[in-house]
Amino acid sequence: MNALDSRPGPSPLLQVKGVTLQYRTEQHRVTATYRVSFDVYAADRFVVLGPSGCGKSTLLKAVGGYMAPTEGEVRLKGLAVRTPGPDRMFVFQEFDQLLPWKTVKQNVMFALQASGKLRGKAAEAQAMRYIDKVNLTKFANSYPHTLSGGMKQRVAIARALAMEPDILLMDEPFAALDALTRRKMQDELLQLWADTRFTVLFVTHSIPEAVLIGNRILLLSPHPGQVKGELNSDGNDPVDPNSGVKLSDRIHNILFADRIEEQEVVPHG
Amino acid sequence: MAEMRAAVTRLPVPAPPVRPEYLQEVVAGRDIGVVQRPLGFWQRLANRGWLRKAFILLVIAVAWQLYARQLNNPLLVPTFSDTLEAFWSGIASGDIPQKVSNSVLLLLKGYALGLSLALCLTALAMMFQLGNDLLETLTSAFNPLPAIALLPLALIWFGLGDVSIIFVLVHSVLWAVALNTHSGFRSVSTTLRMVGRNCGLRGIPFIVKILIPAAFPSILTGLKIGWAFAWRTLIAAELVFGVSSGKGGLGWYIYENKNMLDIPAVFAGLFTVILIGLSVENLIFRNIEAATVRRWGMQS
Numbered sequence: 223m224n225a226l227d228s229r230p231g232p233s234p235l236l237q238v239k240g241v242t243l244q245y246r247t248e249q250h251r252v253t254a255t256y257r258v259s260f261d262v263y264a265a266d267r268f269v270v271l272g273p274s275g276c277g278k279s280t281l282l283k284a285v286g287g288y289m290a291p292t293e294g295e296v297r298l299k300g301l302a303v304r305t306p307g308p309d310r311m312f313v314f315q316e317f318d319q320l321l322p323w324k325t326v327k328q329n330v331m332f333a334l335q336a337s338g339k340l341r342g343k344a345a346e347a348q349a350m351r352y353i354d355k356v357n358l359t360k361f362a363n364s365y366p367h368t369l370s371g372g373m374k375q376r377v378a379i380a381r382a383l384a385m386e387p388d389i390l391l392m393d394e395p396f397a398a399l400d401a402l403t404r405r406k407m408q409d410e411l412l413q414l415w416a417d418t419r420f421t422v423l424f425v426t427h428s429i430p431e432a433v434l435i436g437n438r439i440l441l442l443s444p445h446p447g448q449v450k451g452e453l454n455s456d457g458n459d460p461v462d463p464n465s466g467v468k469l470s471d472r473i474h475n476i477l478f479a480d481r482i483e484e485q486e487v488v489p490h491g
Numbered sequence: 492m493a494e495m496r497a498a499v500t501r502l503p504v505p506a507p508p509v510r511p512e513y514l515q516e517v518v519a520g521r522d523i524g525v526v527q528r529p530l531g532f533w534q535r536l537a538n539r540g541w542l543r544k545a546f547i548l549l550v551i552a553v554a555w556q557l558y559a560r561q562l563n564n565p566l567l568v569p570t571f572s573d574t575l576e577a578f579w580s581g582i583a584s585g586d587i588p589q590k591v592s593n594s595v596l597l598l599l600k601g602y603a604l605g606l607s608l609a610l611c612l613t614a615l616a617m618m619f620q621l622g623n624d625l626l627e628t629l630t631s632a633f634n635p636l637p638a639i640a641l642l643p644l645a646l647i648w649f650g651l652g653d654v655s656i657i658f659v660l661v662h663s664v665l666w667a668v669a670l671n672t673h674s675g676f677r678s679v680s681t682t683l684r685m686v687g688r689n690c691g692l693r694g695i696p697f698i699v700k701i702l703i704p705a706a707f708p709s710i711l712t713g714l715k716i717g718w719a720f721a722w723r724t725l726i727a728a729e730l731v732f733g734v735s736s737g738k739g740g741l742g743w744y745i746y747e748n749k750n751m752l753d754i755p756a757v758f759a760g761l762f763t764v765i766l767i768g769l770s771v772e773n774l775i776f777r778n779i780e781a782a783t784v785r786r787w788g789m790q791s
Contacts, residue, residue: 288685306688316682322787323704336690336700367788 233300234261235421236285236389240294243280254280255447257294260440262389262423267415269455270425271432272442273477278425281447282393285423286310298388308337311382315394317374320366320381326353327362330381339385352384353377355414372403379411383420390422396431408434412457429477433459433470441476450476541773569755577755578762587744587763594725594740595767597653601660602721606714608661609668614698617676630670638663638724642731656728663724664717671716675709676702708784715776719768726764 238261243254254277262268270278283289285296287306296303298310311333313319320329330349334340340348353362356376366374375395382390396404408431415422426432432439433455441450459469467475536542552571559570569577581587612629615622638659645655679702687701703710729742739747745760784790 286685286689288688306685306691308689308691310689312685312689314682314685316680318680319682319686321683321686321701321704322789323707323783332700333690336687336692336696338691365787 232263235264235266235299236262236423237297237300238262238281238285238294239297241281241284241291241296242293243277243284243289244292245280245289253446255442258442258447258449259294260449260452262421262438264421265419266421267435267437268421268423269432269436269439270423270442271429271436271439271473271477272427272447273444274427276442276444277447278427278442279393281442282391282423282425285389286312286391308333308339308385309388310391311385311387313375313378313382313390313392313395315397317366317371317398319378320374322366325363325365326358326369326377329366329377330384333381333385337385348384349380352380355383355417356380356410370403371399372407375399375407376410379414383414383418386420388421390420392422392424394426395424397426397428404431411435429470429473432473433457439473441473443477544773566752566754569758573755574758574762577753578759581744581756581759581763587741587759590739590741590744590760591763591767593738594729594742597656597740598660598721598725600653601657601725602664602718604657605661605664605717605721606668609665609672609713609717612665612669613672613676614695616673617698617702618694626669626673630666630673633662634666634670636662638720639727639731642728646732651732656725659724659728660721663720667720668710668713668717671709671713672706675706675713678709679705707787708790711776711780711784715772718771718776722764722768 239259240257241259242256244251245254246252258281260268270281272278280289284291285303287296287303287310290304303310321332324332327346327349330353331345334345334348339345350359350362353359356379358373358376358380361369361373366377369377378395396407399407412435414420424432424435426435434457436455437457439453439455441453442448443450453469453473455469461468462472465472530538556571559565559568559573562568565573578587612622612626616626617623641659641662642655645658649655649658676698683701683705687697692700725740726742726745729740730746741760741764745757748754748756748760780790
């Protein structure tokens with residue numbers, strides 16, 4: 223704690239401290255992440271990047287309060303996270319995260335009302351304000367099954383943002399979209415961030431996406447996920463003055479080194 | 492790889508011609524208008540589901556009429572027209588409507604009670620592991636047991652009256668609905684569950700606001716099966732022990748007329764049972780479906 227207190231500037235919003243996550247399958251106990259630590263500050267666009275199998279989604283679930291760490295802890299505003307709650311709104315990858323029996327507006331209002339944050343007219347006004355922010359005002363009364371994938375994800379983002387959570391948790395939200403739509407959604411997310419300055423913890427396996435979205439990128443190694451480092455990004459894939467290598471290439475090299483080790487290990491194992 | 496390249500060079504396929512590039516303006520979508528051709532008269536008729544089904548019923552009625560005519564034995568199979576006649580006279584005398592209302596009232600009581608019990612059981616099963624085990628054990632034990640087999644026992648416990656019938660009705664509805672609702676609850680996607688919990692829902696509000704609507708297609712199937720089971724059980728129960736507390740239902744109507752060898756009236760009784768079944772399915776359940784699962788795109 224002393225080291226944290228002596229650090230200049232604001233205190234972190236979200237602290238992940240030495241988190242080891244394990245889940246059980248039929249036969250095995252699998253370690254998803256091993257002693258992962260990082261801090262997220264307010265208005266961060268904090269990206270967790272790693273190859274598949276590095277436990278990044280599991281890590282996000284732990285931050286969401288859906289699973290308890292075997293070791294270490296997650297603290298939001300200094301308080302330990304134990305259960306899921308509306309102060310950490312999730313945006314999932316799957317399109318079925320919208321309630322199919324509710325219209326776009328009702329979906330956004332649902333989160334507000336179910337959590338008891340707002341009621342009646344106030345909830346409706348708040349919902350419409352955020353639906354407008356994601357340019358879906360025309361579709362406010364449509365049912366989710368009539369929307370395209372990109373539109374569904376926008377509704378999910380509006381639903382999460384309307385809650386004005388302490389932190390937005392996004393689990394590869396654009397991974398199921400086609401390339402053109404994904405690019406558009408990334409720009410829209412940055413635009414929204416410029417608008418409202420929310421804090422987001424963003425999980426992805428795409429290096430270009432991490433470089434574009436994040437201001438801070440956490441690199442995880444696979445099997446189990448361990449922190450390989452944290453890099454800064456300005457969204458324009460900056461060249462590192464020391465090595466003269468572009469950020470995306472540096473990340474690629476760091477993650478690619480793993481692949482070779484892995485290939486060497488597998489035949490012996 | 493090398494072989495393939497060699498094969499390519501050997502094949503005398505000419506290079507594609509060099510064509511000039513071009514760009515052109517496209518017609519704006521709204522200027523094209525809707526490109527469509529109206530369907531023909533017969534095609535539009537064939538698109539009506541109820542019309543196709545009515546046609547099937549008509550064919551069956553005609554076949555029945557022809558067969559009964561040819562058989563010419565009204566004690567075995569009366570003609571369709573005789574059955575209709577008996578049906579109309581039953582309605583005109585107020586006999587059939589009276590019996591129908593007796594049966595349906597009893598049925599609704601048993602159905603409603605069965606549904607509420609099923610809901611309680613499945614809610615328990617979703618909230619506690621032990622409730623889950625209880626539901627699974629009870630459904631696997633009681634679902635295959637025909638409700639009517641409990642009637643003798645019910646008669647001993649509750650005597651000759653509505654209560655006995657309601658008891659077997661509840662038994663026939665409860666397990667079918669509970670089984671379907673439970674399997675519907677369990678097939679709700681992990682994502683939707685996480686969304687519900689993310690919004691801070693747990694316990695009963697979670698079941699009411701997330702699980703029930705998300706599992707509605709299965710629940711609706713359960714409701715339909717439960718309805719059919721209840722209807723069968725009721726008619727069978729009335730056939731077995733006839734009048735309950737002085738006023739019989741449709742089953743009793745069928746039984747009574749069989750004893751008097753009024754076979755067209757027996758057929759009219761059966762006809763009424765079928766008619767009620769058809770209209771409940773096509774008027775009530777179909778409209779519920781249209782207003783819910785089809786509107787939500789959960790069922791095509």
